[in-house]
Amino acid sequence: MKAKITEYMSYLGGLARVPLTLAGIMAFVTIAAMTSTPVRASEGLASGWQELSPNAHLFTMDGSNTVVVVGRGEALVMDTYTEAQAKVLKEQIRKRFDVPVRYVVYSHAHADHLRGSAVFGDKVEYVAQQRQLDRLNFLIPFEPSIHRPTRFFDKSLTLEVGGVTVMLEDYGFNHGTGVTVMRIPEAKAVVIPDIVYPQRLLWYGLNDYSPRGILATLRAINATEYEIVVPTHGPTFGRAEVTEFIGFLTDLIDQVKAVIDANLESKGPEETLSIALKEVDLTRYDKWGNYKEWRDGNVEGTFQSLYVGW
Template identity: 30%
Template sequence: MSKSTKALFSLVFSILLLHFPSAGAEEKSAYKIEHMKDNVYRFSAGHYRSVFMVTKQGIFVTDPISDEAAKYLREQLTKRFDVPIRYIAYSHNHVDHTLGGQILAQDGADVVAHEYAAEDLKWTRAPTALPNITFRDTLDIALGDSRVELRYHGPNNGRGSVSMRFMPANVLYVVDWIVIGRMPYRDLLGYDIHGMIHSTREILSGEPFDLFIGGHAETGSRKDVARYLAYLEALYAAVRDGMLAGKSLKALQSEIKLPEYADLPMYDEWLPLNIAGVYKSLVEVSYFNFRPDIDAEF
């Protein structure tokens, strides 16, 4: 290779590095820690979100997300706060939220999860720290004058998915089964549409919260969560009624529009997939394909 050719390759490579940084640099730039309210913070790793609460008695951390994200978060907590991690709480069993637990728990922190989530992580031999504290319906964990209220609302997404309320900041954290500022994920993989509606209704009928933080997308208010619930109810009703009228999935995806939610990100891309998710649930869970009153091909 001539010197001029080598020089040209070197120049091109340098330009590529400027415009396309390394994977490591991209990952690190995707991490962010934000102060949300009082002693509650949000940790973002790309489009994933977790929450932690800092007290003089220690730190309460939620979903570690991944090994790399957990390493970054642990380093930052050590640098920023002169207190140990006391608790790690998993929102549910899915490994895209629970991996990395062993990194945050390595100094002896307790790992908390609902009993169904803990069971699933154990049975599936998930490569993360297994919970040593579990509960069935409710669990309150106090750290000094602060506490976290964990509540199980029944099936909704995955196994053992819970809400966490951080007090006295009154910040509510829910992963996956409530998403505000965006459409629900694709074809609702792993979701129970009935459970999503039921659990969200239960949240809205409970004590008011000051700030909602989700495991994805945006933060918001009770009004935002109520709009999310209205979307789920409208989506479910439209698919159900269309199926009762004997319409095919293809017809439903063509006809159902729900234009009042067209401002939500991913509306065009994911509405047909959301419809498919409800359709699939009504066939597989509610057995619409065995209904004698429906004249349709499933």
């Protein structure tokens, strides 16, 4: 048990290597809001409700988004974040819509998205992509506020929430384990957790991220029909921002790969990494969120992932 706890603490430590400060989040919200273009259902509220379509709503608390789909006599939610947030969400759904929650969907197996889910009790269905199970089995003994998932899917799952269609989709490994993209045709919306933010770099050292996996996922999503992207944090955005982010990822991966191809065999990994850190030129993104803080981490994370073949 002790070894497991140590393992868990270092796992959490890894995820929290560069914690987002509230000021950082607010700066990001501001930057994202300034660069937004039409088709916006969300204003990037710090807290409160916004309507995506008549039956799809966005509940935001402390900058974290929960999509709530409300059909006849039942509702679905994705991600609860903290126990406090889950309790407020549950009460708000009761007051505002007066329907019980039937489905709680887990976007991916990271505890910071799932804490508090158990407040919805034992009668709801807790739905997760099946690759989340191993990680959740590891997490849940340390995180009693996360309910065990009770229903799994592989490639996709269509749910009817009181007559409103919701599709859950898996695009392979990109971030965390079993990342679930949720599509709400009525709102022409896709909920994309954690892997794309307008004009912001990827999370520091790409802990638990695969840049090539994200790129493949975003390209696949962009080949489908949608108008609005609902991220798990911050305001909604559109296809143009996803396309721009695909451009950034392609650039980052191509440049790091070119350095690897030219140097790895003759100079070895350590020297190749320091060449990449020096030579990869991302200055055209220097106005993007967290450029200064995360630029080196993005280069190093991409190097590591290409080096180990992710």
